[in-house]
Amino acid sequence: MRIVFMGTPDFAVPCLLRLLSDGEEVVGVFTQPDKPKGRGYALTPPPVKTAALEHEIPVFQPNTLRDGEAEKTIRALAPDLIVVVAYGKILPAEILFLPQYHSVNIHASLLPKYRGAAPIQWCILQGEKKTGVTSMLMDEGLDTGDMLLHRETEIAENMTAGELHDVLSELGAQVLSETVAGIRTGTLHPIPQTGESCYAPMLTKGLCPLDFSKPAQEVHNQIRGLSPYPAATFRLSGKRIKAFRSTLGGSAKGLKPGTAAFCESDIVVACGDGNLVHITELQPEGKKRMSASAYLAGHKLPEGTILT
RNA sequence: CGCGGGGUAGAGCAGUUGGUAGCUCGUCGGGCUCAUAACCCGGAGGUCGUGUGGUUCAAGUCCCACCCCCGCAA
Numbered sequence: 089m090r091i092v093f094m095g096t097p098d099f100a101v102p103c104l105l106r107l108l109s110d111g112e113e114v115v116g117v118f119t120q121p122d123k124p125k126g127r128g129y130a131l132t133p134p135p136v137k138t139a140a141l142e143h144e145i146p147v148f149q150p151n152t153l154r155d156g157e158a159e160k161t162i163r164a165l166a167p168d169l170i171v172v173v174a175y176g177k178i179l180p181a182e183i184l185f186l187p188q189y190h191s192v193n194i195h196a197s198l199l200p201k202y203r204g205a206a207p208i209q210w211c212i213l214q215g216e217k218k219t220g221v222t223s224m225l226m227d228e229g230l231d232t233g234d235m236l237l238h239r240e241t242e243i244a245e246n247m248t249a250g251e252l253h254d255v256l257s258e259l260g261a262q263v264l265s266e267t268v269a270g271i272r273t274g275t276l277h278p279i280p281q282t283g284e285s286c287y288a289p290m291l292t293k294g295l296c297p298l299d300f301s302k303p304a305q306e307v308h309n310q311i312r313g314l315s316p317y318p319a320a321t322f323r324l325s326g327k328r329i330k331a332f333r334s335t336l337g338g339s340a341k342g343l344k345p346g347t348a349a350f351c352e353s354d355i356v357v358a359c360g361d362g363n364l365v366h367i368t369e370l371q372p373e374g375k376k377r378m379s380a381s382a383y384l385a386g387h388k389l390p391e392g393t394i395l396t
Numbered sequence: 397c398g399c400g401g402g403g404u405a406g407a408g409c410a411g412u413u414g415g416u417a418g419c420u421c422g423u424c425g426g427g428c429u430c431a432u433a434a435c436c437c438g439g440a441g442g443u444c445g446u447g448u449g450g451u452u453c454a455a456g457u458c459c460c461a462c463c464c465c466c467g468c469a470a
Contacts, residue, residue, distance in 0.1 A: 129470070372467085386408035388420090
């Protein structure tokens with residue numbers, strides 16, 4: 089099948105590769121323009137572009153899909169289907185329904201929950217026990233199209249967003265493969281999204297600072313939901329520290345929220361509900377990411393120290 | 397040339413006004429103990445990122461160049 093693929097970040101790469109290994113004819117890849125990133129503002133290509141170029145697929149990086157140019161380009165590519173995976177732009181109707189089989193999207197949640205930009209992280213932030221991947225026939229709304237297939241996966245107690253991302257990314261490739269196969273054979277039955285929906289908006293820096301006056305479980309969810317990017321932070325002796333991993337366990341026994349308890353191999357902090365959160369992996373500003381025990385080997389952290 | 401922090405024993409950190417390096421953990425050996433990841437004693441382990449660079453009687457510590465790592469911001 090002739091397919092135009094639209095995607096941008098790492099999450100979308102396994103989907104693209106799966107289409108190729110399935111023998112689909114990927115005739116073009118749309119991805120976001122290269123953007124200045126990192127120190128020195130080096131112009132950085134999106135991961136999907138890199139992957140596409142490695143397979144010698146034509147890459148298109150328009151700033152907008154709404155000036156008619158993109159439509160002409162796609163028309164010339166004459167796809168049977170458009171596959172969208174975390175592309176980062178809304179497709180106008182004239183493109184959406186251009187191919188014979190229209191456009192399908194792979195979304196990293198169990199729709200209609202967690203529509204939007206950051207479903208993986210929000211699932212963990214909200215303390216969900218399971219999530220999954222859904223494929224849908226796209227319409228003009230944001231992740232509102234009729235659903236085709238979905239696959240569920242458990243979210244382990246201490247799982248981070250990064251780990252879940254990798255799982256869902258592979259699961260997404262699997263679902264995409266089955267979806268394309270189903271479209272080819274005409275065996276899929278689109279079903280409208282029903283039930284309670286919610287949105288997973290883009291993550292902002294404002295979500296990062298930890299608030300130890302919250303219950304330990306929420307602090308824990310915040311740490312793992314924002315790990316590794318953008319990463320939950322707290323302050324210790326004037327420096328900002330990112331927390332990447334944590335576990336729960338133990339009672340704070342009347343310690344005020346934010347107070348460090350006995351810190352041997354973990355940084356143990358009292359939370360608002362009287363329970364403890366154990367920070368096990370972190371990164372001080374300007375330093376590499378390290379285990380809490382390594383950090384504690386070189387930094388004294390007496391019991392009673394206040395973290396904010 | 398966006399702003400900034402840092403490269404010292406396996407890991408994490410100190411290192412004062414320049415005088416050839418210390419701490420915590422780990423590791424090895426011994427001891428204590430019913431026992432232990434606990435405790436005590438002892439040992440090994442470092443060309444202090446690179447430059448057969450500059451200053452100096454003397455540089456981890458000052459100056460110069462380069463390499464590498466990281467935080468912020470985008």
